Amino acid sequence: MTTTERLLRSTSPYLTVTEDKKKGALSHCYLILSDDDIARKGLCRLAAKVALCPNGGCDACDVCEKINDGAYVALKINESDKISVDDVSQLIEDSYFTGFDGDKKAYVIANMQGMNEKAQNKFLKTLEEPPEDVVFILGASQQTAVLPTILSRCKKLYAEGFTAAQIYGVLTENTEEPDEETSLAAARASVCGFGNLTRAKKLFSDDEFGNRFSLLVSVIRNLTSTKKLDAQLSRLNVDKNNLDGYLDIAETVFRLALAAKRGAVEKGFEEIESLQEDYDYPMLVNILELITKCKKMSESNCNPQSIADALFIGILEVKYLCRK
Ligand SMILES: [Zn+2]
Numbered sequence: 001m002t003t004t005e006r007l008l009r010s011t012s013p014y015l016t017v018t019e020d021k022k023k024g025a026l027s028h029c030y031l032i033l034s035d036d037d038i039a040r041k042g043l044c045r046l047a048a049k050v051a052l053c054p055n056g057g058c059d060a061c062d063v064c065e066k067i068n069d070g071a072y073v074a075l076k077i078n079e080s081d082k083i084s085v086d087d088v089s090q091l092i093e094d095s096y097f098t099g100f101d102g103d104k105k106a107y108v109i110a111n112m113q114g115m116n117e118k119a120q121n122k123f124l125k126t127l128e129e130p131p132e133d134v135v136f137i138l139g140a141s142q143q144t145a146v147l148p149t150i151l152s153r154c155k156k157l158y159a160e161g162f163t164a165a166q167i168y169g170v171l172t173e174n175t176e177e178p179d180e181e182t183s184l185a186a187a188r189a190s191v192c193g194f195g196n197l198t199r200a201k202k203l204f205s206d207d208e209f210g211n212r213f214s215l216l217v218s219v220i221r222n223l224t225s226t227k228k229l230d231a232q233l234s235r236l237n238v239d240k241n242n243l244d245g246y247l248d249i250a251e252t253v254f255r256l257a258l259a260a261k262r263g264a265v266e267k268g269f270e271e272i273e274s275l276q277e278d279y280d281y282p283m284l285v286n287i288l289e290l291i292t293k294c295k296k297m298s299e300s301n302c303n304p305q306s307i308a309d310a311l312f313i314g315i316l317e318v319k320y321l322c323r324k
Contacts, residue, residue: 001059003173004197007166008042013157017047020155021056027155029127029136031112033143034159037198040139041079041110043159048075048106051135063102074100077108083115088122096131106135113145120147127153161195170197171204185210191269192252203245212242216249217271220315221278229312238308243298250311251291258284283322290314 008014013032020026030047034040050057052075053064066072076094078087095107109115115123127136127150138154140146146154167190172178178186186204192213193200203209219232238246256269260276261284279287294311298304 003170004038004042005046007162007170007197008039008046011039011043011159013043013159014046014050016155016157017050018056021050026051026135028130028134029138029154030157031138031140031146031151031154032157032159033140035141036159036161036196037141038201039159039162039197040141043157044108044110044137044139045077047137048077048108048135051106051137052102052104054102074102074105075108076106077110079108079110081111081114083109083111083119085116085119085122088115088119092122092126095126095134104133104135106137108137108139110139112138112140112150113142117147120150124149124153162193162197163195164190164193167193167195167197167200171200188213188252188269191256192248194248194251199248203248206245208242209245212236212245213249214271216246217253217275219312220250220253221275223312223315226313226316229316233308233312236308238304240304243304243307244295246308247291247295247298247311251288251295254279254284254287254291258288279319280322283318286318286322287315290318 013030017026017030032040032043032047034043046057049059049064049067052067052072053061055061058064059068063072067075076091078091080087091107091109095105098105112120124147130136136154138146138150143151143156164187168186171186171189172183175182189200189204189209192203192209215235219235222228222232236242236246253272253275256272257276257279258281260273261281290311294307294314297307297310
């Protein structure tokens with residue numbers, strides 16, 4: 001079993017489905033909510049295994065073996081990003097009319113956020129009169145992406161975020177003794193993932209991440225007046241592709257500076273320790289709010305350069321307004 005699978009088996013959605021299965025009380029439709037792609041898809045698959053395996057996901061029986069090989073006929077998995085009305089029609093027909101071995105059939109739709117309203121309405125009809133012995137396991141990045149009428153017919157399971165230590169375990173699982181550089185990169189990516197394994201993995205595989213991290217810390221340290229702002233900002237080369245990464249790093253840096261005030265400096269973040277002396281509690285809290293605003297601006301596709309300006313001018317303002 002991989003570290004990721006072991007981790008997923010400790011989450012509350014997995015434990016709930018397992019418990020339901022034990023009690024013989026499987027719901028006919030589950031909705032697993034998580035904006036972590038790896039966790040959501042993995043949990044959907046695992047939940048299907050629990051539902052279909054006579055032993056609740058033993059990983060040893062014929063059913064589990066076939067599922068692991070992707071060869072179990074009574075399990076259909078849809079992980080595509082776009083699901084059309086035609087796809088739903090096909091699924092409905094399949095769920096009512098296709099024969100199967102075993103005592104249950106399961107359908108996984110991991111990206112409900114990719115099913116448009118028309119298709120969801122069509123799918124709803126199936127949930128209103130579900131075919132017998134069929135379990136639907138749905139996944140969605142957020143609850144608002146699913147029609148309320150569908151939500152009310154699902155058992156909703158919220159996947160909690162992972163700890164930095166758990167994520168570190170996944171990132172380094174294939175390296176027996178990670179060297180200093182790998183271990184540092186993994187430690188940083190685990191923390192910057194904010195509980196999200198997919199995000200942490202993306203950062204970990206990004207060769208530029210470490211450089212950007214050190215660069216941003218240095219820019220923040222040298223941020224003393226508006227006069228120096230342009231020179232500092234140009235060092236970052238902010239564009240559409242790296243802005244979100246920078247915002248995540250900035251959030252990490254200031255959250256860690258807050259933690260450092262309580263005397264807890266995480267391994268791999270020693271360069272932040274000196275930073276906490278320049279900022280008091282109210283400043284750090286205000287700056288974290290500012291970063292949240294910048295993230296919203298980025299979601300609404302504002303100009304990356306303007307967002308970077310807003311962030312750094314905002315930091316200077318907070319420093320000025322909160323100074324003693
Ligand atoms: Zn089994």
